[in-house]
Amino acid sequence: MSKDKPSIPKGTRDFGPATVVKRNYIFSVIKRTFEKFGFQPLETPTMENLSVLTGKYGDEGDQLIFKILNSGDFLAKISGQDLEQGYKPLTRKISEKALRYDLTVPFARYVVMNRNEITFPFKRYQIQPVWRADRPQRGRYREFYQCDADVVGTNSLLCEAEIVLMIDEVLSTLGLDDVTIKFNHRGLLAGIAEAIGAFGREADLCVAIDKLDKVGQEAVNQELRTKGISEESITNLQPILGLSGSVEELLPQLDKLLKDSAEGKRGLQDIRGMLAFLGSFSQTQAKLELDVTLARGLSYYTGCIFEVKVNNAQMGSISGGGRYDNLTGMFGLPGVSGVGFSFGVDRIFDVLEELNLFPQDSQTITQVLIANFDEASMTYALPVLQAFRQAGISSELYPDSAKLKKQMAYADQKNIPYVLLIGSEEMQSGQLNLRNMRTGEQEKLDLPAILAHLKNNL
Structure with missing residues (x-):
């Protein structure tokens, strides 16, 4: 019998009763808000076929998918030549399944598989754990819950506006009153790539500048160089990365910068459309900030993108999302637009603990x-x-x-x-x-x- 002390994998946690009660308090606030806005609950399996997940998160995301070895003697049909080809070809031969990386891709797969039974637009929320083979650190875990709300089957920018409203309602209900909801548009990023002379390279641009707040501007420039972006384009990019000001101040500047870019103008039109819807509702408590450096590394976003930061806590983003027009097309159902976002419950929990915002009776x-x-x-x-x-x-x-x-x-x-x-x-x-x-x-x-x-x- 092993004498090793019992332990759990790094990046995972046990939750005692007091912690579970607090987490359930957060879940209940989120669930009530989702249902108030007309979203229905959905659950999908812990495991997905690996083919469903790969190619949806970019190269960096694909490397963070937890693969599951095939049952039985998974090496029985593996030859020496297979071993020499490297881990990527080998992985496909010994692993057919994986733990879900997020809830959005399984949702898109569900929509395609059940398209004849679904009433569109289809609004669903999903509260389940996901897994990522990431390096554990504060606020970043290998197993954590996501709380997603998505709408598919409509292009209406009302959906983007309601994302802002739901984020604001949940966080204000939880007592978080110093919050910034940052937003951008992938069309703006495509237009910026075009404006700096890097037409068609917006994917490389997004991956690099998504790290701006973590690694700094010079490190971003160096990554762009390694991706083959010219020095002229990098030089042209620098004043754009430094743009700041209110939404009202930035939009005219972007109009001039992107006047020759169809994608850029589309992005600006969508942003103005979303803001017009928001203007019909009472003022949100959270601060809205147009951030042209916000990229979100996931490759499937095609329209507005969001990220949420609590300003008075030492924590990264606690929510994010955006529009993804092409996701269901990857599963054979083109032309179905979707938009959604996710709350990072574990990060919200840590913020509420840090700020001592859990109500006393939440533990009862x-x-x-x-x-x-x-x-x-x-x-x-x-x-x-x-x-x-x-x-x-x-x-x-x-x-x-x-x-x-x-x-x-x-x-x-x-x-x-x-x-x-x-x-x-x-x-x-x-x-x-x-x-x-x-x-x-x-x-x-x-x-x-x-x-x-x-x-x-x-």
């Missing part, structure tokens, strides 16, 4: 603990316990006769707000002793009065 499961003094009090307490539960009050009876100090400590550790004390005097009078654990106050009430008090105060 049991609302009343009935103390257990002896066999007589336990027998008396059982129908009381049933009455609590029938009234919808989460409650438990301490299972053993124990010292009151021990039972009170149990209630404290579980953040239970009320303890019901039933001694011999209480059993005779029917006036039971209800203790408020937060204030220390106690009062004697009969069972109907206790039920009414708890319903009014929980």
Whole structure:
């Protein structure tokens, strides 16, 4: 028998009850908002065929997909020549499945497979874990939950506007009031590539400048050089990377810069269309910022793109997304436009912890603990316990006769707000002793009065 200490893989975590309760609080806020905006729930398998996932995230993303070895003797049909060809050809021969990298590509696969049963436009939300073979660090895990909302089957920019509204509602409900929603458009990036003399190289441009805030401008320039972008184009790019100002200040500048680019003008038109929809709603709490350096490395975005940052916390983006017109076409269903975004729940959790924004009652499961003094009090307490539960009050009876100090400590550790004390005097009078654990106050009430008090105060 192995004497190794039990452990879990790096980049994964166990979640104890207190943590799960807090996470469920975040999930509930997100779920309520998604459903308020008309989105329906969906779940897809943990595993996807590797062919479904590869080629959808760019070369860098493909390298982060967790592959699953084929069952049985997966090397039985592998020759020495196969081994010499390198890991990429070999991977396809020993692995046919993989853990899902995100929820958007499986969603597109689902839409194609079920297109005859789906009513378009199809609005779905999905809350499930995903896996990435990334280097673990703060805020970046190998297993983490995503909360996606996507719409397919419409080109309307109302969908982009509602993404902004949902992000704003969720984060403001969670108490995050210093948030910036950055947005851009892949058409602007294509237009910028054209304007600097690198026509058709927007993919290389996007991959490089997506790292600008992490590695700095000179490192981005060097990466562009390694990709064969000319020095003239890199020089032309520098003032564009330095553009700043409000949306109203940037749009006229971009009009001039992209006046000869059809893609650039399309991007500006879409941005103005989205902003017009947003103007019909009350002002969002989050700050909206047009960031021409925002690229998002995933290769399937074709329109507006989004990224969300909490300004008063040490954390990267906590949400992002955009429009992807060509994704279902990869699965044989062309011409279906989609747009969506994802919340990074693990990062949101860390931010709420850092800023101490979890409400006190978010950690409460049991609302009343009935103390257990002896066999007589336990027998008396059982129908009381049933009455609590029938009234919808989460409650438990301490299972053993124990010292009151021990039972009170149990209630404290579980953040239970009320303890019901039933001694011999209480059993005779029917006036039971209800203790408020937060204030220390106690009062004697009969069972109907206790039920009414708890319903009014929980």
